[in-house]
Amino acid sequence: MRGTATAESAGLEWMMGMLRNTLCALALSVFGTSPGNAATLVEPTLHLKPQAAEGGGRVALTLDACGGKTDTRILSALVDNRIPATIFVTGIWLKRNAAAVEIMRAHPDLFELENHGGRHIPAVDMPRKIYGISSAGSPDAVQAEVESGAAALASAGGPAPKWFRGATAEYSPSAIAMIRKLGFKIAGFSVNGDGGSLLGAKETARRIGAAKDGDVIIAHINQPTHAAGEGVVQGLLALKKKGMTFVRLDDADGVGNDGTTE
Secondary structure, three states: OHHHHHHHHHHHHHHHHHHHHHHHHHHHHHHOOOHHHHOOOEOOOEEEOOOOOOOOOEEEEEEEEOOOOOOHHHHHHHHHOOOOEEEEEOHHHHHHOHHHHHHHHOOOOOEEEEEOOOOOOOOOOOOOEEOOEEOOOOHHHHHHHHHHHHHHHHHOOOOOOOEEOOHHHOEOHHHHHHHHHOOOEEOOOOEEOOOOOOOOHHHHHHHHHOOOOOOEEEEEOOOOOOOHHHHHHHHHHHHHHOOOEEEOHHHOOEEEOOOOOO
């Protein structure tokens, strides 16, 4: 009986060992172990070069127009208070928001329209999802996203874009190199003002109102039903009250990391 129990125990141990080996092999096949299979994405930062300025210093306001409609609370506040902004627009948003584009084009001293891609696809040249959005997935697809965004802006009239910001603001390092070769600087940021337009008005206002000299703020102008839009306006007015000067990206030298502006 003891010999039979020992044999059964040994057999069970052998089966468990085989199961562990099979699971490990499966994990390796799915996730990989080499650095190339687990490439780290980059979320670049961007700051303005230091410059002597009176008052509270300088900040750059950048607003993403990913798709959907226009938050007229923000657009009206920018026009009424003469606050310059760099607007990153997609081809999708341009098609649906002709009236807002007309207002922006009527105020070239305030608004600079830049490239946010043709279809709001993350500029990542490997298949994966970022915040639930499928990436471009290949070098050719990244190039198509960048070039289609520039073409949409050209069709809408106005100056050719010089800056690009991809959907989700995350990139694969190889995609950054490609976008730079296409002639675009990549717009990172230093203050995430509205958390993708998902924050409440109070927290959005706090974040934006706390911006310091040299900061580049990111927020969104395409979510008119979100509370964050109200906070964007409140934060901007708080900065203006402090004596902060607002500049567009084409009016200031921005320094980004990870080879995004050099």
